Amino acid sequence: MPEFNAPINDFQFLLNDWLKISEHYQSLGLQELDGELVQEILNQGGKFAEQVLAPLNREGDEQGCTLKDGSVSTPDGFAEAYADYIANGWNAMLGSADYDGQDLPYTCAVPVHEMLNSANLSWRLTTMLTESAVLALTKHGSEELKNAYLSKLISGEWTGTMNLTEPHAGTDLSLLNTKAEPQADGSYRITGNKIFITGGDQDWTSNIIHLVLARLPDAPPGVKGISLFLVPKLLLDDNGEPGQPNNVSVGSIEKKMGIKASPTCVMNYDDAIGYLVGEENKGLACMFTMMNDARFQVGLQGLGVAEASFQGALKYARERLQSRAPQGVQQPQDKADALMHQPDVRRMLLTQKALTEGCRALSMLYAQQMDIEKYAQGDDAKRANQVLAFLTPICKGFMTDMGLEVSNIGIQVYGGHGYIREWGMEQLMRDARIAMLYEGTNGIQALDLIGRKLTRDGGQMLDATYQVFSELVQKISTDDDKQRAHAILDDWFQTSRDILQFSPEDAAGAAVDYMHYSAYSLLGVLWLSMADSAQHTDNTLIAAGKRSTCTFYLHRLLPRRDAHKITMFDGVQDLLSPADAEFDYL
Structure with a gap:
């Protein structure tokens, strides 16, 4: 590893x-x-x-x-x-x-x-x-509920889970059918099965607190009839400590491609005692508080894996001797030059570095906006909330796509050794792959971005995000960099405004391209901003590295946005016109 x-x-x-x-x-x-x-x-x-x-x-x-x-x-x-x-x-x-x-x-x-x-x-x-x-x-x-459970969840004495998905439902929560029966004492009896439950059981803590989506007997159909319940693994005694077991059990542990050390459980609720969180039939709104936080955290998973893969690839490229560099002998004392001197290997390493550090800047800008939403008041907090709403699907979707790309490159730098388990690079790719699926697949993130965050509110979230990035651009001290950043940001903003006129089917067809177009554009602004700030840092390696990586990003990676932009405006007919039977050849 x-x-x-x-x-x-x-x-x-x-x-x-x-x-x-x-x-x-x-x-x-x-x-x-x-x-x-x-x-x-x-x-x-x-x-x-x-x-x-x-x-x-x-x-x-x-x-x-x-x-x-x-x-x-x-x-x-x-x-x-x-x-x-x-x-x-x-x-x-x-x-x-x-x-x-x-x-x-x-x-x-x-x-x-x-x-x-x-x-x-x-x-x-x-x-x-x-x-x-x-x-x-x-x-x-x-x-x-807060007095009974929050302190021990915050301290970590107990852990928490999120129970949404059912075997037949997947992403479509309107189909879930776990039942909640109200009791005379104000509690509820929860019955149903949930799958893909991270940490559904473990040997770390004395209790596990499950947050479970379920339906009341008279609930309206669809997502408007979902309620959220707190269901402890162990019921609390009169002293607030874990006591009698609740009717909650683990059916099995999923056998997975990656994250094998995380217990992903099938959970069975058989007349288990639960307590309502929020209002009846308003559970999905409550759960989205949890889901939106988790979506950003999953984006950080893609980023974390990318960093680990880049570190491994860089170390290997510096140590592995392989052939002579095409620009001439670089290590005459050795029988061959290190991989680091091969232009194509440098292309791969710089791609890893540019995507990883660009996404890290995006995550820290997101964290800054979370601080403002948490501590500020009035218009500042409102704008931060709008920016976070807009950036959440980009952080989750693009940063996890990026995590897979970077970990895939890491295997490539190692060559055949990257395919061998003992080096650890293939584990990073296997672990990264799930992040594109859970907490809403990246296709769902793209649809959320273009359908809810861009068009539903008429572009208000877009405007708020544009303002925040414009403020970054205004702080750039070099005229050329400032003009380049302005051009990138204004192109993204105007293109986004144009998409507001798309039909629902054209927007759905353009969703993934728009998410990537947005991410590459915004990372371009972030790289120019970072390169400018790096001029004033005391760390000379950071200063030089940010500038050279910014140059690489603008030349080699930013052009990807142009292909996405072209595809966005081509319409959806090439996707919808083939008949279902035309997919077959047998």
């Missing part, structure tokens, strides 16, 4: 030189926070990822999870790593101080979460869903 090294220097540049994090915190009234404190958080988070989680990654993939006598066991060392994690307060970073959380800004937590994904994606998944469950319960739970 390639050794993981936390990219602290890049985070330091993004936070201090690019986002001006101390000024950001001061503007939000967070007087106790500054760049120095964030740096210490990053250093300690990076150390945990490097020294505790990364060494468990390959063995976890080999060992997997087991189900015996109704209980799940995770790979050796996973439970101990979790105990270390919660003992040091990492699980509580974003939780409300009212329930013993640290209430830290997202710009502190997001870098740590990326590093956890790089080090051990399977391990990170259970903690990720717990954080999303905390968010949903904080926003929608009754005071009684």
Whole structure:
């Protein structure tokens, strides 16, 4: 397995030189926070990822999870790593101080979460869903439920899950049929089956809190008749501690292509006791609080895997001697030159670097907007909410597509050794592949972007996003870079406005192309902004690397947006005109 090294220097540049994090915190009234404190958080988070989680990654993939006598066991060392994690307060970073959380800004937590994904994606998944469950319960739970469950979810003493999907339903939640029967004491009896439940059971904690979508007996059909329920694995006793088992069981553990060390469970609810979260028949809106957070977190999974793959490929390319470089002998003392000197290998490495660091900048800009939504008031908070809504499907969809591309390149750099398990590169690609599927497939993300986020509100979210990126452009100090960034951003904005006139079928046909066109455009603006900020950093390697990688991105990767743009405006007839029978040849 390639050794993981936390990219602290890049985070330091993004936070201090690019986002001006101390000024950001001061503007939000967070007087106790500054760049120095964030740096210490990053250093300690990076150390945990490097020294505790990364060494468990390959063995976890080999060992997997087991189900015996109704209980799940995770790979050796996973439970101990979790105990270390919660003992040091990492699980509580974003939780409300009212329930013993640290209430830290997202710009502190997001870098740590990326590093956890790089080090051990399977391990990170259970903690990720717990954080999303905390968010949903904080926003929608009754005071009684929050008082009973939030503190221990925030501390990590208990974990949380998200139960949406059923075997027959998939993405279409209107088809779900898990039932909820109201009881005289105000509780509900939940009966049904859920699949693909991350962390549905594990050997880490004394209790697991399931958030489950179900239907009441008189619920209207479709998504308007879905309610959300909290269903604990163990019911709480009079002291608020886990007591009698609830009627919740694990049917099986899914056998998967990747993330094998994460227990993905089939869950059975057989007259289990649950408690309503939010209002009756309003459960999908409550669950979307959890889902939208999880969608960004899944984007971070793609980014984390990309970073790990790039690090492995770069190290191998520097060490592996293979032929002589076409530009002339580079290492005369050796029998061959390192792969690093081959132009095509450099193309692959620069593609990995440009996509990974560009998406990291996007994730940190997203985190900055989450801080503003959380701590600011009035128009600033409203605009941040609109920007986050618009960027969420791009972060989830493009960053996971990118994670697969970068991990695929990592295998290619290794050649035949990339295909062999002991090197660890193929595991990264297998692990990355799921991120394009769960929390809504990337096709669903694209439809959400073009159908809901762009057209449904008449472009208000688009306008807010354009304003935020325009502010980045205005800060660029070099005229040429500023003009180039303006041209990229204005082309994206005008093209997006033109798409508002598309018919529903043309928009659906253009959705994936629009998502990628948007991502490549916005990353172009981010790269020009970063390259400008890098001129003023004290780190000379960062300064030179950002400029050269920006040049590569503009020359080699930004042109991809043009192909997507052409396809968007070609219409949908080539997709709809072939008859169903024309797909066959047998």
